[in-house]
Each structure stands twice: as C-alpha cells, then as structure tokens.
Amino acid sequence: MFNKILVANRGEIALRVIRAAHELGIKAVAVYSEADRLAPHVLAADEAYLIGPAPSAQSYLRADVLIEVAKQCGAEAIHPGYGFLSERAPFIQAVRDAGLVFIGPSPEAVTAMGDKTAARSRMIDAGVPVVPGTKEALADAAEARRVAGEIGYPVLLKAAAGGGGKGMRVVRGEDEIERAFDAAGNEAQAAFGDRAVYIEKYLEGPRHIEIQLLADRHGNTLHLGERECSIQRRHQKLIEEAPSAVLTPEERQAMGQMAVAAARAVNYEGAGTVECLYQNGAFYFLEMNTRIQVEHPVTELVTGIDLVQWQIRVAAGEALPFTQEQIGWEGHAIECRITSEDPYNSFLPSTGRIRNLVVPTGPGVRWDGGIVPGVEVGLFYDPMLAKLIVHAPTRIEAIDRMKRALLELRVEGVDTAVPFHLRVMDEPDFRAGTIDIKYLDTHDLLSAEADDASVRVAALAAALLEEERRTQRGVSRVQASSSPAGGFGGSAWKRAGMGWRGR
Numbered sequence: 001m002f003n004k005i006l007v008a009n010r011g012e013i014a015l016r017v018i019r020a021a022h023e024l025g026i027k028a029v030a031v032y033s034e035a036d037r038l039a040p041h042v043l044a045a046d047e048a049y050l051i052g053p054a055p056s057a058q059s060y061l062r063a064d065v066l067i068e069v070a071k072q073c074g075a076e077a078i079h080p081g082y083g084f085l086s087e088r089a090p091f092i093q094a095v096r097d098a099g100l101v102f103i104g105p106s107p108e109a110v111t112a113m114g115d116k117t118a119a120r121s122r123m124i125d126a127g128v129p130v131v132p133g134t135k136e137a138l139a140d141a142a143e144a145r146r147v148a149g150e151i152g153y154p155v156l157l158k159a160a161a162g163g164g165g166k167g168m169r170v171v172r173g174e175d176e177i178e179r180a181f182d183a184a185g186n187e188a189q190a191a192f193g194d195r196a197v198y199i200e201k202y203l204e205g206p207r208h209i210e211i212q213l214l215a216d217r218h219g220n221t222l223h224l225g226e227r228e229c230s231i232q233r234r235h236q237k238l239i240e241e242a243p244s245a246v247l248t249p250e251e252r253q254a255m256g257q258m259a260v261a262a263a264r265a266v267n268y269e270g271a272g273t274v275e276c277l278y279q280n281g282a283f284y285f286l287e288m289n290t291r292i293q294v295e296h297p298v299t300e301l302v303t304g305i306d307l308v309q310w311q312i313r314v315a316a317g318e319a320l321p322f323t324q325e326q327i328g329w330e331g332h333a334i335e336c337r338i339t340s341e342d343p344y345n346s347f348l349p350s351t352g353r354i355r356n357l358v359v360p361t362g363p364g365v366r367w368d369g370g371i372v373p374g375v376e377v378g379l380f381y382d383p384m385l386a387k388l389i390v391h392a393p394t395r396i397e398a399i400d401r402m403k404r405a406l407l408e409l410r411v412e413g414v415d416t417a418v419p420f421h422l423r424v425m426d427e428p429d430f431r432a433g434t435i436d437i438k439y440l441d442t443h444d445l446l447s448a449e450a451d452d453a454s455v456r457v458a459a460l461a462a463a464l465l466e467e468e469r470r471t472q473r474g475v476s477r478v479q480a481s482s483s484p485a486g487g488f489g490g491s492a493w494k495r496a497g498m499g500w501r502g503r
C-alpha cells in the first residue's frame with residue numbers, strides 16, 4: 001500500500017479522497033491555488049503546496065507542477081478526483097513516466113472511451129447495445145441525409161469528439177438535415193477542434209441511468225448497480241438516486257452485465273461509470289466516464305462499499321475481495337447538489353463569502369462539502385459547493401429525509417439551489433418516480449406562479465430555526481439541567497451550547 005498520495009483537486013472531492021486515504025493509513029498531500037489558501041482540503045491534508053494563481057489553467061491543470069510536487073514530497077501516487085486532469089490520457093502517461101502511480105485507469109482506456117465514435121464502434125464489436133445509428137463519423141451532408149432516411153426521423157447529430165451535449169442537433173425532418181449537419185460540425189469544431197459528427201436515432205425523453213463499475217488488475221470487473229440521474233439542467237445533474245425507481249432485478253443484472261462487458265473491452269481498471277439511456281425496458285450504451293463521479297456516494301450508501309478506498313487499493317495492486325454475488329443493495333439513497341446558483345434567476349452563479357454554515361446531521365444524512373464559513377465563493381471554479389446525501393429504507397422515506405435535511409441546512413452568504421431541491425422533493429411526479437431527462441423542461445418548479453406552500457413552509461421553517469438558534473442558550477440550559485446526559489432533552493448542539501464540549 002502507498003505511504004503518501006497527492007490529491008490533484010480541490011473542494012469536496014479533495015476532502016473525500018483525503019478522508020479515504022486517512023482511513024487506509026495513507027498520508028494525503030493537498031495542492032491549492034492562491035484562491036484556495038483557506039480551503040478546507042488544505043487544512044485536512046497532512047501537507048499542502050501552493051501551485052499557482054486562481055485560474056485552473058495556472059494551477060489545478062498544471063500537469064508538470066503537480067507531478068513535480070508529488071516527486072518532491074515523496075508521494076507515490078496521484079488521485080485526480082473528477083474534472084481537471086482526471087480524464088486526460090497525456091497526464092496519466094506523464095504520471096507513469098515520472099515513476100508515479102495514477103489512481104485510475106490506463107491512458108489507453110481513457111483514450112478509447114474519450115473518442116465517442118471509436119468507443120461506440122468498440123462497444124458494437126463487444127456486443128454492447130448502442131442506439132441505432134452510424135458506427136463512424138459522417139463523410140458529408142449527403143451521407144447524413146441518406147443515413148437519416150434509413151434510420152427514420154427524428155435523428156440526433158453528435159460530435160465524435162464530444163460528450164456533455166456540445167455539438168448535438170436534433171433533426172426532425174429531411175428539410176433540416178443539411179443545415180443541422182453544418183451547424184453541428186461548426187459547433188464541434190469550436191468546442192473540440194474536430195468537426196466530425198455521427199448520427200443516432202433520437203430518443204424522446206428517455207431516462208439517464210448509469211452503472212457503477214469497479215475493476216482490479218486481477219481479472220475482477222464488478223458492477224455496483226445503477227444510479228438514476230435524469231434530473232438535470234443543461235447537462236448539469238442536480239439530483240441523483242440509487243436505485244432507480246423503475247429497474248427490475250433482471251434489468252439491473254442485464255445492464256450490469258452490459259457495463260462489465262464494456263469495461264472489459266478496454267481492459268478497464270479502477271472505478272468507472274457506464275452511462276445509458278433507458279426507455280420502456282430497453283437500454284443503450286451512451287458513453288463511459290473513466291473517473292470517480294460526483295454522484296458516487298449514493299452507490300456507496302446502498303452497497304456499503306467505499307468506492308474511493310477501493311480506487312486507491314486496486315491502484316496499489318490489491319484484488320477486489322468480493323464477488324458479484326456478494327454485492328447487494330439496501331434501502332434508497334438520494335443526492336442533491338448544493339450549488340452556488342440562484343434557482344429563481346435561471347441558475348445564475350452566485351458569489352460571495354460564506355458567512356454562516358449549518359450542516360444537517362442525524363440518522364441517514366451525509367454531507368460531502370467543500371466549504372467552511374469565511375471562504376470566498378468566486379467564479380474561478382465549479383459552482384458545486386457540497387452534496388447533501390441521504391439514505392433511508394424506502395424511496396419515499398429518503399425523499400422525506402432529504403426534505404428534513406434541506407430544511408436544517410443553512411448556507412449564508414451566497415444563493416444556493418436549496419429552494420429548488422425542496423420544491424422537487426414535494427413534486428408529485430418526482431415522488432411517484434415518474435422522471436426522465438426532460439423533467440425540468442416539463443415541470444415549472446420555480447416561476448412566481450409556482451410559488452406554492454412547500455417553499456413558503458421552507459422559508460418559515462428556516463426563520464423559525466434561526467429564531468430558535470438565537471434563543472437556544474437560555475432554552476438549552478433549562479432542558480439540559482432537567483434531563484439526564486444523552487437523554488432526549490439534551491441534543492448534541494444543546495450540550496455544545498452549554499459548553500460541555502472542550503472543557
């Protein structure tokens with residue numbers, strides 16, 4: 001096992017990796033930009049190094065600097081987190097060339113999955129179901145017209161180098177195909193420096209369901225079930241859950257086997273995710289993400305398997321000690337992304353200093369956060385401040401637990417997506433599990449007209465909590481003195497208010 005690893009990331013995922021390292025008895029080295037001097041991942045690490053100015057291109061994306069720091073401080077491996085350098089094959093190769101271990105897949109696997117047409121073609125050869133369409137990029141608009149005619153409209157043009165929805169064009173009829181082909185090519189060129197596009201049958205309103213994988217270098221490739229990720233806005237996921245409300249055990253097994261076949265086709269090692277579209281019992285490979293994902297905690301909560309610890313252990317050469325049959329799923333987990341965005345104003349990024357933070361706790365609640373009071377939330381990095389994750393026996397209990405936790409949460413200093421999440425938790429189609437990738441287009445959740453009871457109740461509850469907090473000292477003194485220690489009357493914060501801690 002490693003003695004020391006470098007965490008090449010920031011925010012909640014850097015903290016998450018540091019925690020996993022510490023639980024394995026490994027020292028964790030943080031890196032930080034000038035904007036992150038006060039960031040919690042810096043304090044949590046055993047050592048921390050300043051790597052450059054705030055812009056990512058001059059700090060968290062500096063492959064050369066990160067590798068040099070790792071060598072200088074004696075780290076044996078680098079964990080990339082997600083985003084930044086996590087899926088850059090040349091970085092992985094450079095890490096290896098420096099005699100260090102990259103905690104993640106091989107550069108070959110990342111390259112194979114990064115090119116969407118190459119990946120699609122490999123998946124077809126591996127017997128993995130993909131949406132009907134072309135195996136390779138289209139030569140010209142004439143070919144696009146011919147193929148679209150064969151597949152039948154509507155079709156979807158996609159960038160070969162793409163992902164994340166850039167360079168995508170829905171085409172509903174023959175009269176639009178040439179213009180759309182040019183537009184998609186131009187967008188792909190601008191976004192990826194490559195104008196190649198391919199074509200697929202367009203599915204209207206499928207679900208976005210993904211399968212978590214874990215693979216070692218000893219031939220074990222296991223799936224850990226699915227995550228339902230349909231609730232997204234402009235390709236940014238907002239709410240994820242496990243399991244999906246709709247999959248049968250048989251469908252779970254079939255999708256899991258498909259994902260394992262996909263990973264095996266590229267000799268995958270580490271944690272990875274196969275993204276699928278799911279509609280009426282049919283599922284199709286979309287792409288594979290060759291990193292730990294933001295939403296990995298919901299899988300951890302229902303399987304009891306620590307994905308980040310296993311990333312580190314398999315990178316150190318350990319074999320997975322469990323079989324597919326030994327992996328089970330218990331209860332239901334939901335994650336809400338707490339972003340610094342104003343849901344009442346088209347999710348406009350919100351900036352400011354975190355003035356106060358009250359983090360929910362209690363049964364079945366997990367907080368993976370990257371903020372503390374005093375930190376400045378700017379525009380240099382991703383607006384995701386934290387993830388609130390809950391686990392409960394059933395889906396409805398998880399939803400109600402999430403409502404409870406969202407009402408306990410207070411983030412003062414920036415606007416957050418919390419009011420949006422509260423609204424979704426009360427929305428009947430969400431509660432019924434009737435969701436797809438168009439959910440936010442078809443549900444008016446935050447206009448003035450939609451301002452119903454749930455958000456008013458949330459605002460009232462927040463105000464009451466605030467009021468209670470103000471008067472807490474006097475109340476707790478009375479209650480704590482008249483009830484036994486640890487008894488119902490003396491909750492943790494009340495005891496803290498009495499000064500029982502730290503004396």
Ligand code: MV4
Nearest residue numbers: 131156163164165200201202203208232235437
């Ligand atoms: C699709 C699709 C419908 N039909 N492919 C969007 C991002 C990219 N990685 C794949 N995407 C889609 N591909 C076919 N043939 C709809 C989407 C899509 C989507 C997929 C997953 C999650 C959110 C989405 C939002 C809009 C469109």
